[in-house]
Amino acid sequence: MDYKCTRCKRTVEIDYQFTGIRCPYCGHRILVKERPTSIKTIKAE
Amino acid sequence: MEIDVLELSDRSAKFILSNTTAAFANGLRRAMLADVPTLAIDDVNVYNNTSVLYDEQLALRLGLIPLVTSFDDFVPQDECTCEDGCPACVISLTLSVEATADEGRMVYSGDIVSSDPKVQPAEMNIPIIELKVNQKVVLEGVAHMGYGRDHAKWQAGVACGYKNLPIITIDGCDRCGACVNVCPRNILCLGDKFVEVSDESRLNCSLCGLCQDACEIDAISVTENESSFIFTMESDGSYTVNELIINAVNTIKRKASSMGDILSTL
Amino acid sequence: MELKIISKEDDEIQLEIKGESHTLLNMLKSVLLDDERVEIATYDMKHVTISDPVILVKTDGTDPIIIVRDAASKLIAQCDEFLTVFNRSLK
Numbered sequence: 111m112d113y114k115c116t117r118c119k120r121t122v123e124i125d126y127q128f129t130g131i132r133c134p135y136c137g138h139r140i141l142v143k144e145r146p147t148s149i150k151t152i153k154a155e
Numbered sequence: 156m157e158i159d160v161l162e163l164s165d166r167s168a169k170f171i172l173s174n175t176t177a178a179f180a181n182g183l184r185r186a187m188l189a190d191v192p193t194l195a196i197d198d199v200n201v202y203n204n205t206s207v208l209y210d211e212q213l214a215l216r217l218g219l220i221p222l223v224t225s226f227d228d229f230v231p232q233d234e235c236t237c238e239d240g241c242p243a244c245v246i247s248l249t250l251s252v253e254a255t256a257d258e259g260r261m262v263y264s265g266d267i268v269s270s271d272p273k274v275q276p277a278e279m280n281i282p283i284i285e286l287k288v289n290q291k292v293v294l295e296g297v298a299h300m301g302y303g304r305d306h307a308k309w310q311a312g313v314a315c316g317y318k319n320l321p322i323i324t325i326d327g328c329d330r331c332g333a334c335v336n337v338c339p340r341n342i343l344c345l346g347d348k349f350v351e352v353s354d355e356s357r358l359n360c361s362l363c364g365l366c367q368d369a370c371e372i373d374a375i376s377v378t379e380n381e382s383s384f385i386f387t388m389e390s391d392g393s394y395t396v397n398e399l400i401i402n403a404v405n406t407i408k409r410k411a412s413s414m415g416d417i418l419s420t421l
Numbered sequence: 422m423e424l425k426i427i428s429k430e431d432d433e434i435q436l437e438i439k440g441e442s443h444t445l446l447n448m449l450k451s452v453l454l455d456d457e458r459v460e461i462a463t464y465d466m467k468h469v470t471i472s473d474p475v476i477l478v479k480t481d482g483t484d485p486i487i488i489v490r491d492a493a494s495k496l497i498a499q500c501d502e503f504l505t506v507f508n509r510s511l512k
Contacts, residue, residue: 150201152211154218154296155306156502158510170510178451179499185444304442400507408500410422410445414438415493417424418486 113141161358166389168396171320171358173383180317180384186403187312189304190410192231193393194222194274196248196296196308203293206284213284217250217296218308220264221277221391224300226402228273231300246274246298250283253291261285262292274298277392311399315388319379321360323352328374334366343375350375358385427475433461434485436476442469446476452492452499458483 113122115133122133122141132139159171172180199214206213228243235244247270252262265279284292303310323342328349335343335350342356343366366375390396427435438446446464453462461479466472478485 145203145205150210152199152201152214154196154199154214154308156499156506158503158506160510163511175499175503176451178448179503182444182448183503185442190444397511401504404500404503404507407445407448408497410441411449411493411496411500413422414424414445414449415490415497417422418490418493421424421426421486 112144114144116140116142161385163396165395166392167387168389168400169385169387171383171385172317173320173380175382175384177381177384180386182407183400183403184312184315184317184386184388186406187315187388187399188310190302190406191311191394191399191402192224192226192229192300192302193309193311194224194229194246194298194300195306196220196222197299197301198297200295200297201293202295203291205290206286206292207290208284213292213294214296216283217267217294218306220267220281220283221393222248222269222298223273223275223277224311224393225273226394226398229300231302242271244299246271248274248296248298249294250296251291251293252286254286254288256289259285259287259290267296311390311393312403313389313391315386317384317386319362319381320383320385321357321362322378322380323357323360323375324378325350325352325375327372329372331371333369333371334375337365337369339363339365429485432482432485433477433479434489436478436489437473438476439473441474442466443474446474448496449476449489449492452495453478453488455495456488456492458488 113124115122115136115138117138118133118136120135124131131141133141156175157173161171162169196217199217201210204210204213230244232244235241237244249268250266252266254260262283263279264276264281264283267276269275301309330345330349332345335345340359340361342360343350343352360377362377362379364377367377388396390399394402422441423439425437427437450462450464453459458481459478460481461477464474464476466474478489480488
């Protein structure tokens with residue numbers, strides 16, 4: 111799963127158990143999940 | 156049955172239908188709204204959407220865009236003889252827009268690219284979504300034919316309505332002018348000998364009856380003609396108004412004839 | 422559209438019409454009431470989304486199925502008349 115740091119805007123891989131939710135480059139704790147590349151089919155209603 | 160066309164264009168019509176029943180007028184109105192099938196985007200395959208709207212909100216907006224439909228060329232998917240989708244029941248439309256790195260842009264319905272050149276959005280200037288810098292939308296919409304009774308996106312007629320033709324009779328008027336002043340739509344005017352109503356302004360009468368109440372000698376009376384109707388209707392662009400009326404009547408005919416066929420087997 | 426006979430006698434029939442709503446039924450009822458052989462013609466449904474309409478026709482003795490078939494034909498004739506008059510008024 112790819113996450114993106116909201117401060118330094120780099121894609122990060124996170125590891126819950128040891129470092130927790132934290133950007134390894136700048137230490138910021140707010141990350142955004144990247145949109146997956148799969149095709150989403152939805153009904154237009 | 157008589158028809159007197161007052162206004163007619165591609166998108167709207169106003170006509171007087173006389174010598175018929177209210178049931179026929181209502182059946183025609185209901186068929187125009189709910190039973191004439193049109194094309195609209197039903198499924199959306201989203202490849203990428205970094206805009207501010209959710210995928211589902213974007214899909215709803217796409218579904219509501221009216222598409223030019225041809226009644227004879229397409230069928231609803233449940234009624235199609237193919238198993239899995241063919242060009243007669245499924246049409247693919249794509250939308251692929253990206254805002255540049257300098258400025259945002261508005262995505263309009265004219266940006267939609269259809270796989271069938273006959274099926275296009277009825278209006279090119281419907282704003283779909285505004286993209287800010289570097290946002291993009293890449294999706295494929297799959298259009299099916301459906302009925303207005305299932306979802307409003309498939310509704311072909313817009314603002315279809317009728318009212319009875321007003322009959323205004325003036326007898327024994329003394330030219331006091333009270334009814335002329337009280338009419339909210341300025342339909343009546345003072346003639347030489349008595350109050351007059353012109354034929355065009357009579358159609359605007361709302362049957363409110365204020366003139367009847369204002370007249371102290373009961374010289375004016377307002378009633379409605381039970382067998383004549385003033386129809387006003389607009390089309391959303393999927394059909395022209397002529398096609399819409401003809402398709403609505405053909406739909407009613409088809410229902411009645413399939414009922415007659417089933418009854419003859421009973 | 423599916424038709425199911427709920428009850429039938431020599432001069433009365435109750436017919437359930439699946440898949441239809443007021444659009445067709447009200448027009449059919451109006452055409453039936455114009456027929457002199459019909460004594461009672463009415464239809465009922467609980468709500469268009471949850472139930473199917475049932476039409477009741479009571480005649481003066483004529484076979485009610487023939488009467489409903491004639492009414493369907495008269496409705497088709499009315500629609501044809503409308504189309505003729507409409508196409509003529511466009512010219």
